[in-house]
Amino acid sequence: MLSKNQKKLIAAMAQKKQRDVHGLFLAEGDKIVRDLLAAGMTPQLLVATDTWLLPANLVAEHFPMVITSRDELEKVSLQKTPQNVLGLFPQHKHHLKNSAIKNNLTLLLDGVQDPGNLGTIIRLADWFGIGDIVCSTDTADLYNPKVIQSSMGAIARVRVHYTNLSGFIEIYKKETGNPVYGTFLKGDNVYQAKLLNQGLLIMGNEGQGIRDEIGSMVTNRITIPSYPANEPTSESLNVGVATAILCSEFRRQASL
Numbered sequence: 001m002l003s004k005n006q007k008k009l010i011a012a013m014a015q016k017k018q019r020d021v022h023g024l025f026l027a028e029g030d031k032i033v034r035d036l037l038a039a040g041m042t043p044q045l046l047v048a049t050d051t052w053l054l055p056a057n058l059v060a061e062h063f064p065m066v067i068t069s070r071d072e073l074e075k076v077s078l079q080k081t082p083q084n085v086l087g088l089f090p091q092h093k094h095h096l097k098n099s100a101i102k103n104n105l106t107l108l109l110d111g112v113q114d115p116g117n118l119g120t121i122i123r124l125a126d127w128f129g130i131g132d133i134v135c136s137t138d139t140a141d142l143y144n145p146k147v148i149q150s151s152m153g154a155i156a157r158v159r160v161h162y163t164n165l166s167g168f169i170e171i172y173k174k175e176t177g178n179p180v181y182g183t184f185l186k187g188d189n190v191y192q193a194k195l196l197n198q199g200l201l202i203m204g205n206e207g208q209g210i211r212d213e214i215g216s217m218v219t220n221r222i223t224i225p226s227y228p229a230n231e232p233t234s235e236s237l238n239v240g241v242a243t244a245i246l247c248s249e250f251r252r253q254a255s256l
Helices: 004-012 016-022 030-038 070-076 115-127 145-151 165-176 239-254
Strands: 024-028 045-048 065-067 085-090 105-110 132-135 159-162 180-189 199-204 220-223
Touching: 004 016, 004 045, 004 070, 004 085, 016 024, 024 030, 024 145, 030 085, 030 145, 045 070, 105 115, 105 165, 105 239, 115 132, 115 145, 115 239, 165 180, 199 239
Parallel strands: 045 065, 105 132, 105 199, 132 159, 180 199, 180 220
Antiparallel strands: 024 085, 045 085
């Protein structure tokens, strides 16, 4: 049975301030928890029903584990549809160096504020072999429970960083000479442009796109054309959908 303090700590993970105070985040569900454990992350607390099986290569004595009822797990869960396990894991800060990413494609997120979109983009990065995502400081919090859930365990493999984007891009360009791609409604057709898999790909805010300060640092403006051309259509694509299309085209060209 969970103690009062344990229940209080789990509930606190709904608030960014409390997550940062404790240096923890909440992960729920078999897939996510198993991926985090497989990545070597040690939970401060693991809570599971008696039907959940701890991976054979792990020993429960290495961390606190509480076996509880389904009803009690549902009461402390932050999800609408609780699963059989949740864990409190330590937050992790990654160190980013241009020398480590200069030969790879790296995603930059300029003010992406929806947690679901951020989680989806992390999952996409994992699928397309993109190891690093660099976010502006006003991008959604990585450890928001909605981000964790929609990433589906990808946070165990994708490194997410927060920094001043303009300063980062300026130094990156000087040190690497790589292209900086930006997504705009008016730009080169992504299916006709020559795309290199060494550079930065900037995705903008859901409503405003890439802000002017960041846009001025872009070297290659690209767009996803609607079809058929010049016909009435939606104003724009969801940032997660756009990221998927662009990453797919970058990887397609790399395989040619």
